[in-house]
Structures are given as structure tokens and as C-alpha cells.
Amino acid sequence: MTDHVQPSPPGSDGIASASGDGGSVYFPRPCTARRPPDTGGEPAPVLAEAAVQSVLDGLPGSVTLLLPVRGADGTVADFRIAAASPEAVDIGARRGKELIGLSVAATYPTVVGSALWEGYLRALRTGLRYEGEPFEYEEVLAGIPRLSRFAVLASASHGGLIVSWVRLDNGEREQRRLAVMQRLGGMGWADWDLVRNTATWSEHAYSVFGRDRSAGPMALDELPAHVVGEDRVELSAVVEQLLGTGRSVDHTFRLTTPRGEVRHVRIVAESERDAHGHPVAIHGFFQDLTAAKRAQAQLLESQQAALAHRSQLTAERDVAERLQHALLPLAQQSLSLAGLTVDVAYHPLQEGLNVGGDWYSAIELPDGSALLVIGDVAGHGLDAVATMAQLRFTAKGMAITGMPLPAILTRLNTLLLHTAERSFSTATMIMAHYEPATSKLTWVQAGHPPPLLLRRGSASYLSSPPGILLGAVPAPRYEAASTHLRPGDQLLLYTDGLIERPREDLDTSLARLARAAVRSAAEGGALDGILNALVDPVTRRDDVCALHVSLRSPAAPHPAVPASPVS
Structure with missing residues (x-):
């Protein structure tokens, strides 16, 4: 017969959730008062509670001493x-x-x-040991019922x-824990008795193979028949090694389940x-690694895709560098021409992009x-680069034909105004033509800072001829x-990124450039000295482009770098 007690603890004193394998014991304490007349022949208490506690302190398991608490009529109303x-341990997790x-x-x-309470009373009244039938009770901890x-x-x-x-269900709980571990780990254990020719599989071993439990476990030598041909x-x-030499094995293979799934x-x-x-x-376990292998394959696929993407980026970067050199041959160079x-x-x-909205050309004409x-x-990025390239190459092409400089600017203005899907409305520039026979420099400008x-x-700054920035008016x-x-003269052409500072007027910026140029010339630093004095790579907000032109003295040697016909 099975008793159900809720939610109180099993057995006697209500210690309901004892986790140990022992029992609970209660000892009486000495009582100095006279026993009520109707005691049912109970022996008088003689042990001191402290003495009983000292005995229990040395006992394993769950043991308690219960003393009866009697009502006015002498009957047992409670136990202490x-x-x-x-x-x-009781259901409230109170211990000892x-x-x-x-x-x-x-x-x-x-x-x-x-029935448990009645058994207590009967044992107290008769002096006979009470041994109840195993009973079930439900304890509720953290809102979760457990039987x-x-x-x-x-x-x-x-x-x-x-x-x-x-507690009789400890082994059952351990079995449940083991089952959970097997399920979460995708594992199932297996034993093969080679003497009796029998096999035992856990429930999860069948799950690993996708095998119906009614089919029973496989013999070891039956395993190869269920694997993929390449792994057979x-x-x-491996099976011969286990059955022959008995050496331990750790091996991975692929099998086909009855449903045709490869694991x-x-x-x-x-x-x-x-x-x-x-x-x-033979003792061992099977583990389903399908999910891990799938994740590994996906990772490998991602790595290969990343490598392919990296190769593509490398190729695109190479193309970008080639295009960069086509747009602007070198970021820093020294040329000798005319x-x-x-x-x-x-x-x-813009970091990582070696071309921007600024540009230059320095070529020797036919x-x-x-x-x-x-x-x-105006602006930065690839759109500015596209506009820059259009203006730069068009200007060079028209200059090679001998077209006058003012006419070139007029046509560039028209080109910029009528460019389809035009992202930038304006551009500034200076064009200068130098004739070595007469040392004459002729120049035009479109809204650009003066040379x-x-x-x-x-x-000193050259007086600027009339000329509004390109793209402003039709x-x-x-x-x-x-x-x-004159021999020894130096001419500096530059973009506004070299001189402009936040909240500073243009006259102040130009004066600072003039001082830096004089100081650099006196120190023999030329363009490098100017850049070092004026350009802060951390705080600058615009592209910087500069041409430093020097007229060599007749006795001065020619630089080692020849003129570049494609610059």
C-alpha cells in the first residue's frame, strides 16, 4: 500500500526532503513532571536531550528524536x-x-x-517498532513539484x-541525471558481454543510431554493415581490434539511419x-557528432569564403592602385621640364584612398x-575623384592642342555645368603656361588662391586675373x-587645404603661408619645409596639394629625375 503525503516530509518528524540514504531518529528527553495516568504503559523518559544529541551527532543519515506533546486529557496532540x-534535512532545507x-x-x-501519524502513536503506545510501507509524497520547491x-x-x-x-528514489534520480547528460551530449552507452554473447544499450544509444528499440542492440561485428561504404x-x-587484442579505441565513422539520414x-x-x-x-559509448561536424563544415565554408573575399579585395585594391597612378602618377615627386x-x-x-578632389598636372608640351x-x-570621396579626373584630363587634352588658357577654363565650366548626374557644383583651379625661351609665365585662375x-x-602673391570658380555661372x-x-625664383601653387584654418580669415592664412615659405627657402627646405610648418596630419580637414616651381640658374645642374610626359 502506498501513502501520499503533501507537502509534508515523509517519515515521521516531517523531515520531508532528506537527501541522504540514512534515516531520521528522534530521542526522548527526561521529564521531571509526573506522567499522566493514561499513558498506555509507556516507559518513563530517563535520557537527557543533550546526551541523546551527542549520540546523534555521531550517526550518519537522517535520524531524529521526537518527544510527545500531550493535551489536557493526556493524549498525544503533537511531537516536538x-x-x-x-x-x-527537512523540506524547508533546514538541517541538523x-x-x-x-x-x-x-x-x-x-x-x-x-497513516504515518497513526504509526507514530501506535509505536509510542505499544513499544513495538513501526515500519511503514514505502510511501510517496510530493514536495514543492521553487514552485516545482517533485515526487x-x-x-x-x-x-x-x-x-x-x-x-x-x-529515501528510496536516489538511484532513480541518478538515472534521470545520467539520461539528461546522455541526451544533452548526444551520447548513449553500450555493453557487450562476449562470454554470454549479449549486448545492452542505453535508451540514447538507440537514438544515436535512429534505431527502433524493438530491434534490440547490435552486436559489435554488425556495426560495419550500417556505415557509409567509404568508412566500412x-x-x-576497429571492431577487430576490440575483439582481438582488446585495445581501447576512439574512432569516428558515418552511418546511415533507417530514414536515410547520414550521421x-x-x-x-x-x-x-x-x-x-x-x-x-566491451564497455563504451556512442556519440552523435553530426551537429558538430555540420558546424565545422560551415566554419570551413565561411573561412574559404573569407579567403575568396580577401583575394577579391586584394585584386580590387591592385586595380584601385593602378587607377590611382593613372589619375595622379605619384603622391610626391620631383620633375624636370622646360x-x-x-x-x-x-x-x-580620406584615409585608404590615395586620390581625392585635389589634383595637379605638370607636363612638357610638344x-x-x-x-x-x-x-x-568641392567635396571628398569617389564622386569628387570622378569629377577631378574629368576636369584634369580634359584640361590637359585641350592645352596640348594649343588652345588659349581662358578658353580652356570656359569650356571646363561648360563641361562641369552639363555633366549628367553631377554631384558637385563647383571646382577651382589655376592653369599656368611657361615659355622657357622668354621665361614668361602666363596663367589663369577660376576662384583659386593666388600663386x-x-x-x-x-x-609676394601674384595679382589674380578675373575668373570665377568653375560651375558657378553659365x-x-x-x-x-x-x-x-628670373633665375632663382620660386613659385608655389597650392590648394586651400594648405592654408585654411577654422574661424580664420583668408588674409591671415595667406600671411602665415608667406612667412613659412620665406623661412623654408632660407633654410633650404623648399616644399618639405612648408608642409612641415603648415600641415598637421591629425587636425587637417581637407586634401592638400602643392606644386613648388623653381627656375634653375644657368649654371645649376639638372635634377636627376627627368620630366615625365604622363604626369
């Missing part, structure tokens, strides 16, 4: 926990001495009137009860040998003269201005 072993002094009826009210089974013993001793109980030879060798399965097994070293039993030495510095703002161009498209001339240790007026260069 007078002593408890250290391993005694925390239980002492608790009322059974008040703490575990559902015990009162149950447990207990066996309870209660013996009368010196007017009280010594109660012990054993190796698995057969990756790992077998780990070792043998148990007799006195002669012959295998008599008796001039031209030093170039170009620093785009008649031996030189063309010097510097420009600036700086350094002569005999002083600096019919602009551009005029040319000219000057003669």
Missing part, C-alpha cells in the same frame, strides 16, 4: 523535535540542529492524521520516538579482459613649353595674367 543528526524545537504538527500539518519515495522506521525509546527514514573498412578494423558517430570503447588477457566484455624643377606633394584627406595645373573639386612668388628672400569671364620668372 528534541534532537537531530547532522545529516537530517536547525530542526531542534520544531513542532511536527505545526511545521508539517499534513502529517497529522495520516519522492521513502521508507520510515520509528521505535519507542524512553517515552519518545527514534525515527529514521531512507576502417570501422571493421557522424564517434565510438569510444575499452575491453575487460580475463586472467589470460582475452577480452570478455628648364624648371617642379616638386609635387599630394595628401588626400613645343617644349611647360603646363602647370592645380585644382580642387606665391619667392624672389631674393621675400615673398557665362563666366576668364582673363590671363603674365609675369617673367
Whole structure:
């Protein structure tokens, strides 16, 4: 017969969730008052509670001492926990001495009137040991009900009860834990008795193979018949190793389930040998590695895709670098053309993109003269680069035909105004033509900062001829201005990124450039000195482009770098 008690603890004192395998015992304490007349022949208590507690302190398991609490009529109305072993635990997780002094009826009210309660009373009245049938009770912890089974013993001793109980479902819980571990790990254990020719599989071993349990476990030598053909030879060798030499194995193979699914399965097994070293039993487990193998394949696929993407980026970067050199041959170089030495510095703002909205050209024309161009498209990025390339190459093409400089600017303005899907509305530029025979420099400008001339240790800006920035109006007026260069003269063409500072007027910016140029010329630093003095790579906000032009003295040697016809 099975008793159901809710939610009180099994067995006696209401210690309902004992986790140990022992029992609970209660000892009576000495009583100095006279016993009521109707005691049913109970022996008088003679043991001191402290003495009983000292005994329980040395006992394993769940043991408690219960002393009866009698009503006015002398009948037992309750039991009090007078002593408890250290391993005694109740449903409220109170342990050992925390239980002492608790009322059974008040703490575990559902015990009162149950078969367990009647057994306590009977043992107390008759002195005969009470051994109830194993019973189930449901404890609710953290809102989760758990059903447990207990066996309870209660013996009368010196007017009280010594109660012990054993939890019968510990092994069952361990089995459940093992089942959960197997399920989460995708594993199932297997044993093969080679003497009796029998096999035992856990429930999850069948799950790994997708095998119906009614088919029973496979024999070891049956395994190769269920694997993918390419893996059959190796698995057969593994089975022969286990059955022959008994050496441990750890091997992965692919099998086909009855549903046609291919799974990756790992077998780990070792043998148990007799006195002669012959295998008599095999113990091991199967593990389903399909999910891990699938994840590994996906990772490999992702790595290969990343490598392919990296190769593509490398190729695109190579193309971008080639295009960059086609747009602007070098970010920094020194050219010799038409008796001039031209030093170039170009620093785009956008990191990782070596071209921007600023540009330059320095070429020798077919008649031996030189063309010097510097420009600036509003904005940054690839759209500015596209506009820059269109203006730069168009300007060079028209200049090579001998077209006058003001006419070139007029046509560039028209081109910019009528470019389809135009992202930028304006651009500035300076074009200069130098004739070595007369040392004459003719130049035009479209809204660009004026050239700086350094002569005999002083600096001055050339007066700008009329010319509005490109793309501003449909019919602009551009005029040319000219000057003669002298041996030793230096001319600086630049974009506004070299001089502009936040909240600073243009006159102040130009004055600072003039001072830096004079100081650099005196120190022999030329363009590098100017850049170092004016350009902060951390705080600058725009592209920087500059052409430093020097007219060599007749006795001065030519630079080692020849003129570039494609610059």
C-alpha cells in the first residue's frame, strides 16, 4: 500500500526532503513532571536531550528524536523535535540542529492524521517498532513539484520516538541525471558481454543510431554493415581490434539511419579482459557528432569564403592602385621640364584612398613649353575623384592642342555645368603656361588662391586675373595674367587645404603661408619645409596639394629625375 503525503516530509518528524540514504531518529528527553495516568504503559523518559544529541551527532543519515506533546486529557496532540543528526534535512532545507524545537504538527500539518501519524502513536503506545510501507509524497520547491519515495522506521525509546527514514528514489534520480547528460551530449552507452554473447544499450544509444528499440542492440561485428561504404573498412578494423587484442579505441565513422539520414558517430570503447588477457566484455559509448561536424563544415565554408573575399579585395585594391597612378602618377615627386624643377606633394584627406578632389598636372608640351595645373573639386570621396579626373584630363587634352588658357577654363565650366548626374557644383583651379625661351609665365585662375612668388628672400602673391570658380555661372569671364620668372625664383601653387584654418580669415592664412615659405627657402627646405610648418596630419580637414616651381640658374645642374610626359 502506498501513502501520499503533501507537502509534508515523509517519515515521521516531517523531515520531508532528506537527501541522504540514512534515516531520521528522534530521542526522548527526561521529564521531571509526573506522567499522566493514561499513558498506555509507556516507559518513563530517563535520557537527557543533550546526551541523546551527542549520540546523534555521531550517526550518519537522517535520524531524529521526537518527544510527545500531550493535551489536557493526556493524549498525544503533537511531537516536538528534541534532537537531530547532522545529516537530517527537512523540506524547508533546514538541517541538523536547525530542526531542534520544531513542532511536527505545526511545521508539517499534513502529517497529522495520516497513516504515518497513526504509526507514530501506535509505536509510542505499544513499544513495538513501526515500519511503514514505502510511501510517496510530493514536495514543492521553487514552485516545482517533485515526487519522492521513502521508507520510515520509528521505535519507542524512553517515552519518545527514534525515527529514521531512507529515501528510496536516489538511484532513480541518478538515472534521470545520467539520461539528461546522455541526451544533452548526444551520447548513449553500450555493453557487450562476449562470454554470454549479449549486448545492452542505453535508451540514447538507440537514438544515436535512429534505431527502433524493438530491434534490440547490435552486436559489435554488425556495426560495419550500417556505415557509409567509404568508412566500412576502417570501422571493421576497429571492431577487430576490440575483439582481438582488446585495445581501447576512439574512432569516428558515418552511418546511415533507417530514414536515410547520414550521421557522424564517434565510438569510444575499452575491453575487460580475463586472467589470460582475452577480452570478455566491451564497455563504451556512442556519440552523435553530426551537429558538430555540420558546424565545422560551415566554419570551413565561411573561412574559404573569407579567403575568396580577401583575394577579391586584394585584386580590387591592385586595380584601385593602378587607377590611382593613372589619375595622379605619384603622391610626391620631383620633375624636370622646360628648364624648371617642379616638386609635387599630394595628401588626400580620406584615409585608404590615395586620390581625392585635389589634383595637379605638370607636363612638357610638344613645343617644349611647360603646363602647370592645380585644382580642387568641392567635396571628398569617389564622386569628387570622378569629377577631378574629368576636369584634369580634359584640361590637359585641350592645352596640348594649343588652345588659349581662358578658353580652356570656359569650356571646363561648360563641361562641369552639363555633366549628367553631377554631384558637385563647383571646382577651382589655376592653369599656368611657361615659355622657357622668354621665361614668361602666363596663367589663369577660376576662384583659386593666388600663386606665391619667392624672389631674393621675400615673398609676394601674384595679382589674380578675373575668373570665377568653375560651375558657378553659365557665362563666366576668364582673363590671363603674365609675369617673367628670373633665375632663382620660386613659385608655389597650392590648394586651400594648405592654408585654411577654422574661424580664420583668408588674409591671415595667406600671411602665415608667406612667412613659412620665406623661412623654408632660407633654410633650404623648399616644399618639405612648408608642409612641415603648415600641415598637421591629425587636425587637417581637407586634401592638400602643392606644386613648388623653381627656375634653375644657368649654371645649376639638372635634377636627376627627368620630366615625365604622363604626369
